[in-house]
Amino acid sequence: MSSTIFAQTKDPDTKRADAVIAQIKKDEEELQLASFTPDDAWEIGSAIRNKFLEVQREAPSVTDEDVHNKRYGHVVYHKFPAGSGIVIRIETFTGLTLFSATAGPPVSKPGNERWIDGKINIARANHRSSFGVGREWSRRDRDPAEMGFPFPEYAPYGGAFPIWIRGVTVAPVAVIVVSGLSQDQDHQLIVDTLREYIGQKTPPGASQSDYTSK
Secondary structure, X not given: OOHHHXXXXXXXXHHXXXXXXXXXXXXXXXXXXXXXXXXXXXHHHHHHHHHHHHHHHHOOOOOHHHHHHOOOOOOOOOOOOOOOOXXXXXXXXXXXXXXXXXXXXXXXXXXXXXXXXXXXXXXXXXOOOHHHHHHHHHHOOOOOHHHOOOOOOOOOOOOXXXXXXXXXXXXXXXXXXXXXXXXXXXXXXXXXXXXXXXXXXXXXXXXXXXXXXX
16 A cells, blocks of 8 residues: 555545544544453454444445545444445454454455555554544655555554543553444444443443443
8 A cells, every 4th residue: 555545535625634543533532441350341342243244234234425425523323334244353452463354245345454554553652542643644645655654564544442441541451442333333343332332331320331342
């Protein structure tokens, strides 16, 4: 992936770009867990898969105009392209796979595994979501390769999201990755599922902030 192609993802609307970056940071700070086990990985991965299938089942197909209009910002996704499929993977920060699954038609795009690994590597190296890193670099006209993050080893595009334990500041414990949709949809599918998962884990009457980040 050349630097020219990465530069083409830059949003010409700087205010919108800044708003997207701010929202991504907010999500990263809020969506931290009180604890994380292999059972959580299974539940979160399964929830992502179920949410994708639910949206596909209940929504009409996306149009080219929808894709154009939503290219640069967060997606409030209500539909995915017809025939879409995704790969879901959750790995520990040291690389142990805790969950791996697909949903929808098989994802057989050339180099898809390299994309998945590249997104995960960005999240591991920066302790942030690959979407957040990519949007910030694009906004500041940074060249990933010149900073030591050459493609395909590193892919600064949406779809990998770190799992942090509340109160732990050294490093994330795991990384969630979704690949197969547009980069903003890959990212948002993880974010929305995590938010719902944390909400379900919050006891009645308790503040959700007690079960996420401080």
